[in-house]
Amino acid sequence: MAAIELTGLTKRFDDVVAVDDLDLTIEDGEIFGFLGPNGAGKSTTIDILLDFIRPTEGTATVVGHDAQAESLAVRQRIGVLPDAYHTYDRLTGRQHVEFVVESKATEAETDVDALLERVGILEAADRKSGGYSKGMRQRLVLAMALVGDPDLLILDEPSTGLDPNGAREMREIIQQENERGTTVFFSSHIMEQVEAICDRVAIINRGRLVAVDTVDGLRGSTEIGTTLHVSTAGVDEAALETVRGFDGVAGVSVDGERLRVTLSGGGPLKFEVLKALDGAGVSIEDFEIEESSLEDLFVRYTTDEQEVRA
């Protein structure tokens, strides 16, 4: 069963199309990154999953239940860290978590202290949350999301307000939860974090899906996937023609004795190119492989139109 299934999902706010005919499937057990520039439609999509807003067209199924018609059943099985969550200033951290334990009516006993410890705010558990810093509030909301050992975590920019240590801890908690069998769907603008932990990512732009794949797969679908820098003792036109003839070689340029070959995708192609240069009599003195970062790919996919590649 898919953890999340979106079919033709569309949301219009008057003349703004926030989400435009989105088809997307998140499989059970995945850590899935949901990326897009500001205003791309990420929060709107997440708000539909949580039944905070209703779609104009299309359907969203979450853990096997319709997100609108069966939102209560969905709520019982997921943990949520929404965008702009407001904590109650006069309640303590512990009271917030206890409130979720009661409202979720989970069968399993919840060790509230252990949860607060896990997110690093046990020491502040009995202080009113009004005095918490932004990062402490974010940690508290995460503890609330983890109540009841959910099957699916939906996190809207979970690292907002966290210091570098907090962001790393957030990443570790996401990975630990995933190892325990929880599917994680999260939006983020922190590309290193996404690249480090996601099995797959989707990139949306102006409400439309422009790419969905593994990060390696995305590299394979753009001509900026990998760049090979080769220092040679000299290279002739015939050798260059051999390299240009490779399927997947997007560009070849020469600067003196240095060769720069751009490849769409990673994989064995870079080594085949090196072998071909050697075979063409080019003496290779050194080489360097430069893989595009997810940030490069993000910029590539969101600054001009690309077809969806599954």
Ligand SMILES: Nc1ncnc2c1ncn2[C@@H]1O[C@H](COP(=O)(O)OP(=O)(O)OP(=O)(O)O)[C@@H](O)[C@H]1O
């Ligand atoms: N309640 C609303 N009324 C009118 N327009 C809205 C509303 N909510 C969102 N929008 C519009 O829908 C589009 C998508 O917004 P959304 O908040 O989903 O983007 P996002 O990808 O989450 O952006 P960010 O990265 O900045 O959080 C934007 O053009 C936004 O202005």
